[in-house]
Amino acid sequence: MKRQHYEIRIKAHLSADWSDWFTGLTVRQEPDGETILSGPLDQAALHGVLAKVRDLGLVLVSVNQSTQGEQ
Numbered sequence: 001m002k003r004q005h006y007e008i009r010i011k012a013h014l015s016a017d018w019s020d021w022f023t024g025l026t027v028r029q030e031p032d033g034e035t036i037l038s039g040p041l042d043q044a045a046l047h048g049v050l051a052k053v054r055d056l057g058l059v060l061v062s063v064n065q066s067t068q069g070e071q
Helices: 016-020 043-055
Strands: 004-010 026-029 035-041 060-066
Touching: 004 043, 016 026, 035 043, 043 060
Parallel strands: none
Antiparallel strands: 004 035, 004 060, 026 035
């Protein structure tokens, strides 16, 4: 299955320690208080990440597919 690069925006600051929880994704804090999780994911992995966001009670702001870093 083809992996695409995604940026998932969360309404909260997550520390870099969360990168272990969101395996393979970069955790980047934004000045506006949000966090961007980014990296290559296939559809199954994307749904898994979104399920983790839901299960943790985090507020999902957006999910964007990026042309950067496509694999």
